[in-house]
Amino acid sequence: MEDNQWLKAQLEQLESESQDYKQKALLQATVALLLEQEKREEQLQGELDGTLWSPGNWTV
Amino acid sequence: MKTLIIVSHPTVLESGSQQFLIQSLPDDEDITLHLLEETYPNGNIDVEKEQALLREHDRVLFQFPFYWYSSPPLLKKWQDEVLTEHFAFGYRGNRLQNKEFGLVLAIGLPEKEYQTGGREGFSISELTKPYQAMAKKTGMTYLKPLTIFQFSYMTEKQKKALLIDYQQYISLEQPISLKRREEWFIKQLTKTSKETLPGEHATFVIEEAIDKIEDNRLELDELRLHLDNYDDK
Numbered sequence: 001m002e003d004n005q006w007l008k009a010q011l012e013q014l015e016s017e018s019q020d021y022k023q024k025a026l027l028q029a030t031v032a033l034l035l036e037q038e039k040r041e042e043q044l045q046g047e048l049d050g051t052l053w054s055p056g057n058w059t060v
Numbered sequence: 061m062k063t064l065i066i067v068s069h070p071t072v073l074e075s076g077s078q079q080f081l082i083q084s085l086p087d088d089e090d091i092t093l094h095l096l097e098e099t100y101p102n103g104n105i106d107v108e109k110e111q112a113l114l115r116e117h118d119r120v121l122f123q124f125p126f127y128w129y130s131s132p133p134l135l136k137k138w139q140d141e142v143l144t145e146h147f148a149f150g151y152r153g154n155r156l157q158n159k160e161f162g163l164v165l166a167i168g169l170p171e172k173e174y175q176t177g178g179r180e181g182f183s184i185s186e187l188t189k190p191y192q193a194m195a196k197k198t199g200m201t202y203l204k205p206l207t208i209f210q211f212s213y214m215t216e217k218q219k220k221a222l223l224i225d226y227q228q229y230i231s232l233e234q235p236i237s238l239k240r241r242e243e244w245f246i247k248q249l250t251k252t253s254k255e256t257l258p259g260e261h262a263t264f265v266i267e268e269a270i271d272k273i274e275d276n277r278l279e280l281d282e283l284r285l286h287l288d289n290y291d292d293k
Contacts, residue, residue, distance in 0.1 A: 010265040013229055020256040022084070025220035026248055030269055032221070033245055038274040040238060044283040051290045 007032060062090045064117035065164075067253045068124040068135035072097060077166040077211035081123065084223040089231045090147050092117065096134050103134060110142040115155055120200070121230070122191070123164035129187045139194065148198045157199030160234060164193055164206045164226070167233055242273050 008031050015027035065085075072078045072095055085091060094115040100106075124131045138243065146153045165184070174187070184207055186223050195202040206223060206229045232240055257263075262284060 004272070007265070007268055011269060014257060014262055014265055017258045017262075020253065020257055021220075022223065023252055023256055025084075025223040026245075026252060028217065028220045029224040030245055030273075033241065034186065034269070034272060034276070036238065037242070037273070037280065041276065041279055041283065044280065044287065048283055048287055049289075052288060 004034065004038065061119060062092070063119040063121065064092045064094060064113060064116045065121045065123055065136070065230065066094045066138070068096045068122070068132045068138070069136075070097060070132055074266060075166075077125070077208060078123075080219065080223075081164070081226055083100045084226050086227045086231060089227075091230060095139070096138060097132075100134065103137065104139050105138055106139050107144070110138065111144075111147055111155070113160075113250070114142070117159070119160040119162065119203075119230075120156075121162045121164055125166045126168070126187075130190075143194070143198065149225055154199060159200045160203055161191075161198075161200040162190060162193040162203035162205060162229065164208070164229065166211055168210065171207070177287065179266070201234070203229075239277065246270050246273055 011027050011033075015024050018024045026045060029030050067078060067082075069075050071079050076214065082093065085093065092113065122135060124135055143149070143156075144153075145151075147155050154230060165188075166172075174182065174184050176182075180187075184205065188205065192202050194200075201256065206226060211219075211222075214222065228241065228244060232244055234281060249270050252266065254263055255291075
Protein backbone atom coordinates (compact mmCIF):
# COMPACT_ATOMS: atom_id res chain seq x y z
CA MET A 1 0.00 0.00 0.00
CA GLU A 2 2.79 2.43 0.94
CA ASP A 3 4.44 1.44 -2.29
CA ASN A 4 1.33 2.54 -4.19
CA GLN A 5 1.23 5.85 -2.38
CA TRP A 6 4.80 6.50 -3.43
CA LEU A 7 4.04 5.65 -7.06
CA LYS A 8 0.90 7.77 -7.15
CA ALA A 9 2.75 10.73 -5.64
CA GLN A 10 5.48 10.32 -8.25
CA LEU A 11 2.95 10.21 -11.09
CA GLU A 12 1.24 13.31 -9.75
CA GLN A 13 4.58 15.05 -9.56
CA LEU A 14 5.35 14.10 -13.17
CA GLU A 15 1.93 15.35 -14.21
CA SER A 16 2.60 18.75 -12.72
CA GLU A 17 5.98 18.91 -14.47
CA SER A 18 4.91 17.63 -17.89
CA GLN A 19 4.81 20.21 -20.66
CA ASP A 20 2.23 18.38 -22.75
CA TYR A 21 -1.49 18.56 -22.01
CA LYS A 22 -2.36 15.12 -23.39
CA GLN A 23 0.50 13.65 -21.36
CA LYS A 24 -0.77 15.37 -18.22
CA ALA A 25 -4.17 13.80 -18.88
CA LEU A 26 -2.58 10.37 -19.35
CA LEU A 27 -0.64 10.62 -16.08
CA GLN A 28 -3.68 11.80 -14.14
CA ALA A 29 -5.76 8.96 -15.57
CA THR A 30 -3.02 6.43 -14.76
CA VAL A 31 -3.38 7.29 -11.07
CA ALA A 32 -7.16 6.86 -11.41
CA LEU A 33 -6.64 3.48 -13.10
CA LEU A 34 -4.39 2.26 -10.27
CA LEU A 35 -7.07 3.26 -7.76
CA GLU A 36 -9.72 1.47 -9.80
CA GLN A 37 -7.62 -1.70 -9.90
CA GLU A 38 -7.16 -1.53 -6.12
CA LYS A 39 -10.89 -1.12 -5.62
CA ARG A 40 -11.64 -4.06 -7.91
CA GLU A 41 -9.09 -6.14 -6.00
CA GLU A 42 -10.75 -5.26 -2.72
CA GLN A 43 -14.16 -6.21 -4.10
CA LEU A 44 -12.94 -9.57 -5.40
CA GLN A 45 -11.13 -10.23 -2.11
CA GLY A 46 -14.38 -9.46 -0.27
CA GLU A 47 -16.31 -11.76 -2.57
CA LEU A 48 -13.77 -14.53 -2.05
CA ASP A 49 -13.87 -14.13 1.76
CA GLY A 50 -17.65 -14.25 1.63
CA THR A 51 -17.56 -17.39 -0.48
CA LEU A 52 -15.06 -19.09 1.84
CA TRP A 53 -17.22 -18.37 4.88
CA SER A 54 -20.44 -19.42 3.25
CA PRO A 55 -21.90 -22.50 5.01
CA GLY A 56 -22.59 -23.93 1.54
CA ASN A 57 -18.86 -24.43 1.16
CA TRP A 58 -18.36 -26.19 4.52
CA THR A 59 -19.08 -29.65 3.20
CA VAL A 60 -16.26 -32.05 4.00
CA MET B 61 -9.75 -0.26 -36.80
CA LYS B 62 -10.67 2.93 -38.65
CA THR B 63 -12.92 5.49 -37.00
CA LEU B 64 -14.86 8.20 -38.79
CA ILE B 65 -15.87 11.16 -36.62
CA ILE B 66 -18.59 13.24 -38.24
CA VAL B 67 -18.77 16.56 -36.42
CA SER B 68 -21.74 18.84 -36.89
CA HIS B 69 -21.78 22.29 -35.32
CA PRO B 70 -22.90 25.58 -36.88
CA THR B 71 -19.77 27.36 -35.61
CA VAL B 72 -17.32 24.61 -34.79
CA LEU B 73 -14.28 26.89 -34.66
CA GLU B 74 -15.88 28.95 -31.90
CA SER B 75 -17.11 26.06 -29.80
CA GLY B 76 -15.00 25.46 -26.69
CA SER B 77 -16.14 21.87 -26.27
CA GLN B 78 -15.69 20.93 -29.94
CA GLN B 79 -12.27 22.54 -30.08
CA PHE B 80 -11.27 20.70 -26.92
CA LEU B 81 -12.35 17.37 -28.42
CA ILE B 82 -10.59 18.05 -31.71
CA GLN B 83 -7.38 18.94 -29.86
CA SER B 84 -7.76 15.76 -27.78
CA LEU B 85 -7.62 13.39 -30.73
CA PRO B 86 -4.88 10.78 -30.44
CA ASP B 87 -1.98 11.49 -32.81
CA ASP B 88 -1.40 8.08 -34.23
CA GLU B 89 -4.70 6.27 -34.47
CA ASP B 90 -6.54 5.61 -37.71
CA ILE B 91 -9.06 8.43 -37.46
CA THR B 92 -10.83 10.60 -40.02
CA LEU B 93 -12.17 13.83 -38.60
CA HIS B 94 -14.94 15.14 -40.82
CA LEU B 95 -16.29 18.62 -40.07
CA LEU B 96 -19.60 18.76 -41.93
CA GLU B 97 -20.29 22.52 -41.88
CA GLU B 98 -16.69 23.27 -42.86
CA THR B 99 -16.78 20.77 -45.72
CA TYR B 100 -20.15 21.90 -47.04
CA PRO B 101 -20.60 25.61 -46.21
CA ASN B 102 -23.41 25.81 -48.77
CA GLY B 103 -25.05 22.66 -47.48
CA ASN B 104 -24.63 20.77 -50.77
CA ILE B 105 -23.56 17.31 -49.65
CA ASP B 106 -21.50 15.10 -51.97
CA VAL B 107 -23.41 11.89 -51.39
CA GLU B 108 -21.03 9.57 -53.23
CA LYS B 109 -18.04 10.91 -51.36
CA GLU B 110 -19.85 10.51 -48.04
CA GLN B 111 -20.89 6.95 -48.82
CA ALA B 112 -17.32 6.11 -49.82
CA LEU B 113 -16.11 7.53 -46.49
CA LEU B 114 -18.59 5.37 -44.61
CA ARG B 115 -17.49 2.25 -46.47
CA GLU B 116 -13.86 2.86 -45.54
CA HIS B 117 -14.46 2.97 -41.78
CA ASP B 118 -15.38 0.43 -39.12
CA ARG B 119 -16.68 2.77 -36.42
CA VAL B 120 -18.82 5.81 -37.22
CA LEU B 121 -19.34 8.53 -34.61
CA PHE B 122 -21.73 11.48 -34.76
CA GLN B 123 -20.36 14.33 -32.63
CA PHE B 124 -22.57 17.34 -32.04
CA PRO B 125 -24.18 19.67 -29.51
CA PHE B 126 -27.54 18.23 -28.46
CA TYR B 127 -29.91 20.95 -29.72
CA TRP B 128 -33.61 20.40 -29.11
CA TYR B 129 -32.98 16.69 -28.47
CA SER B 130 -31.42 16.30 -31.88
CA SER B 131 -28.47 17.35 -34.04
CA PRO B 132 -27.79 20.60 -35.88
CA PRO B 133 -29.68 20.65 -39.21
CA LEU B 134 -26.82 19.74 -41.54
CA LEU B 135 -26.32 16.37 -39.87
CA LYS B 136 -30.02 15.59 -40.29
CA LYS B 137 -29.73 16.58 -43.95
CA TRP B 138 -26.68 14.32 -44.20
CA GLN B 139 -28.71 11.41 -42.81
CA ASP B 140 -31.57 12.09 -45.23
CA GLU B 141 -29.30 12.26 -48.27
CA VAL B 142 -26.47 9.84 -47.53
CA LEU B 143 -28.24 6.94 -45.82
CA THR B 144 -30.17 5.92 -48.90
CA GLU B 145 -32.11 2.79 -49.70
CA HIS B 146 -30.00 0.09 -51.37
CA PHE B 147 -26.98 1.58 -49.62
CA ALA B 148 -27.85 1.75 -45.93
CA PHE B 149 -31.02 -0.35 -45.87
CA GLY B 150 -33.47 -2.18 -48.09
CA TYR B 151 -32.67 -4.59 -50.91
CA ARG B 152 -28.84 -5.05 -51.00
CA GLY B 153 -28.57 -2.08 -48.70
CA ASN B 154 -26.05 -3.68 -46.38
CA ARG B 155 -23.02 -1.41 -46.67
CA LEU B 156 -23.12 -0.35 -43.03
CA GLN B 157 -23.79 -3.76 -41.59
CA ASN B 158 -21.58 -4.85 -38.69
CA LYS B 159 -20.00 -1.44 -38.33
CA GLU B 160 -20.17 0.31 -34.96
CA PHE B 161 -22.08 3.51 -34.39
CA GLY B 162 -21.74 5.93 -31.48
CA LEU B 163 -22.75 9.40 -30.35
CA VAL B 164 -20.53 12.04 -28.75
CA LEU B 165 -22.96 14.55 -27.30
CA ALA B 166 -22.24 17.95 -25.81
CA ILE B 167 -25.15 18.73 -23.53
CA GLY B 168 -25.96 22.06 -21.89
CA LEU B 169 -27.72 20.90 -18.74
CA PRO B 170 -26.48 18.66 -15.91
CA GLU B 171 -26.92 14.90 -16.15
CA LYS B 172 -29.35 14.75 -13.23
CA GLU B 173 -31.99 16.68 -15.21
CA TYR B 174 -32.22 13.90 -17.80
CA GLN B 175 -34.44 11.53 -15.87
CA THR B 176 -38.04 11.22 -14.80
CA GLY B 177 -38.69 14.10 -12.41
CA GLY B 178 -35.69 16.06 -13.68
CA ARG B 179 -36.16 19.33 -15.55
CA GLU B 180 -35.89 17.57 -18.91
CA GLY B 181 -37.92 14.60 -17.74
CA PHE B 182 -36.47 12.06 -20.14
CA SER B 183 -33.22 10.14 -20.18
CA ILE B 184 -30.59 10.47 -22.88
CA SER B 185 -31.35 6.87 -23.83
CA GLU B 186 -34.97 7.85 -24.49
CA LEU B 187 -34.13 11.07 -26.32
CA THR B 188 -31.63 9.39 -28.65
CA LYS B 189 -34.03 6.68 -29.83
CA PRO B 190 -33.99 7.88 -33.48
CA TYR B 191 -30.22 7.26 -33.61
CA GLN B 192 -30.65 3.86 -32.03
CA ALA B 193 -33.30 3.05 -34.63
CA MET B 194 -31.00 4.25 -37.39
CA ALA B 195 -28.23 1.94 -36.16
CA LYS B 196 -30.68 -0.96 -35.95
CA LYS B 197 -32.10 -0.39 -39.42
CA THR B 198 -28.66 -0.16 -40.99
CA GLY B 199 -27.28 -3.17 -39.10
CA MET B 200 -24.76 -1.22 -37.06
CA THR B 201 -23.93 -1.98 -33.44
CA TYR B 202 -25.01 0.92 -31.25
CA LEU B 203 -22.37 1.88 -28.68
CA LYS B 204 -23.03 3.49 -25.34
CA PRO B 205 -22.87 7.23 -26.09
CA LEU B 206 -20.15 9.48 -24.75
CA THR B 207 -22.11 12.23 -23.03
CA ILE B 208 -20.46 15.49 -22.02
CA PHE B 209 -22.61 17.51 -19.65
CA GLN B 210 -21.92 21.23 -19.18
CA PHE B 211 -18.43 21.29 -20.61
CA SER B 212 -17.91 24.95 -19.72
CA TYR B 213 -18.40 24.21 -16.01
CA MET B 214 -15.93 21.33 -15.96
CA THR B 215 -12.84 21.59 -13.77
CA GLU B 216 -9.41 21.11 -15.28
CA LYS B 217 -9.26 17.66 -13.68
CA GLN B 218 -12.61 16.67 -15.23
CA LYS B 219 -11.48 17.92 -18.63
CA LYS B 220 -8.34 15.82 -18.50
CA ALA B 221 -10.42 12.77 -17.57
CA LEU B 222 -12.74 13.56 -20.49
CA LEU B 223 -9.76 13.71 -22.86
CA ILE B 224 -8.83 10.14 -21.94
CA ASP B 225 -12.45 8.87 -22.10
CA TYR B 226 -12.77 10.42 -25.54
CA GLN B 227 -9.55 8.88 -26.83
CA GLN B 228 -10.67 5.49 -25.57
CA TYR B 229 -14.16 5.92 -27.02
CA ILE B 230 -12.65 6.53 -30.45
CA SER B 231 -10.24 3.65 -30.58
CA LEU B 232 -10.80 1.02 -27.90
CA GLU B 233 -12.32 -2.29 -28.85
CA GLN B 234 -15.84 -2.70 -27.46
CA PRO B 235 -17.11 -3.48 -24.93
CA ILE B 236 -14.68 -1.34 -22.95
CA SER B 237 -13.58 -3.38 -19.92
CA LEU B 238 -11.09 -2.67 -17.16
CA LYS B 239 -8.69 -5.16 -18.75
CA ARG B 240 -8.88 -3.45 -22.16
CA ARG B 241 -8.32 -0.08 -20.55
CA GLU B 242 -5.26 -1.43 -18.70
CA GLU B 243 -3.80 -2.62 -22.00
CA TRP B 244 -4.53 0.79 -23.52
CA PHE B 245 -2.74 2.59 -20.67
CA ILE B 246 0.31 0.34 -20.94
CA LYS B 247 0.52 1.06 -24.67
CA GLN B 248 0.14 4.81 -24.14
CA LEU B 249 2.62 4.95 -21.26
CA THR B 250 5.14 2.98 -23.27
CA LYS B 251 5.06 5.42 -26.15
CA THR B 252 4.54 8.70 -24.30
CA SER B 253 7.27 11.18 -25.14
CA LYS B 254 10.01 11.58 -22.53
CA GLU B 255 11.01 14.90 -24.04
CA THR B 256 8.15 16.72 -22.34
CA LEU B 257 9.05 15.19 -18.98
CA PRO B 258 11.90 16.23 -16.69
CA GLY B 259 14.97 14.02 -16.24
CA GLU B 260 15.69 10.31 -16.28
CA HIS B 261 13.65 9.78 -13.17
CA ALA B 262 10.51 10.17 -15.32
CA THR B 263 11.35 7.06 -17.35
CA PHE B 264 11.80 5.09 -14.12
CA VAL B 265 8.45 6.24 -12.70
CA ILE B 266 6.63 5.38 -15.92
CA GLU B 267 8.18 1.91 -16.01
CA GLU B 268 7.17 1.41 -12.38
CA ALA B 269 3.60 2.42 -13.26
CA ILE B 270 3.46 -0.09 -16.13
CA ASP B 271 4.82 -2.84 -13.83
CA LYS B 272 2.25 -1.96 -11.19
CA ILE B 273 -0.66 -2.10 -13.66
CA GLU B 274 0.57 -5.53 -14.82
CA ASP B 275 1.08 -6.82 -11.25
CA ASN B 276 -2.40 -5.67 -10.27
CA ARG B 277 -3.84 -7.47 -13.30
CA LEU B 278 -2.10 -10.72 -12.27
CA GLU B 279 -3.58 -10.43 -8.78
CA LEU B 280 -7.05 -9.68 -10.16
CA ASP B 281 -6.89 -12.69 -12.48
CA GLU B 282 -5.72 -14.91 -9.64
CA LEU B 283 -8.57 -13.79 -7.38
CA ARG B 284 -11.04 -14.39 -10.20
CA LEU B 285 -9.58 -17.88 -10.70
CA HIS B 286 -10.09 -18.73 -7.01
CA LEU B 287 -13.66 -17.51 -7.17
CA ASP B 288 -14.40 -19.46 -10.33
CA ASN B 289 -13.04 -22.59 -8.62
CA TYR B 290 -15.57 -22.19 -5.80
CA ASP B 291 -18.38 -21.50 -8.24
CA ASP B 292 -17.68 -24.83 -9.91
CA LYS B 293 -18.12 -26.79 -6.68
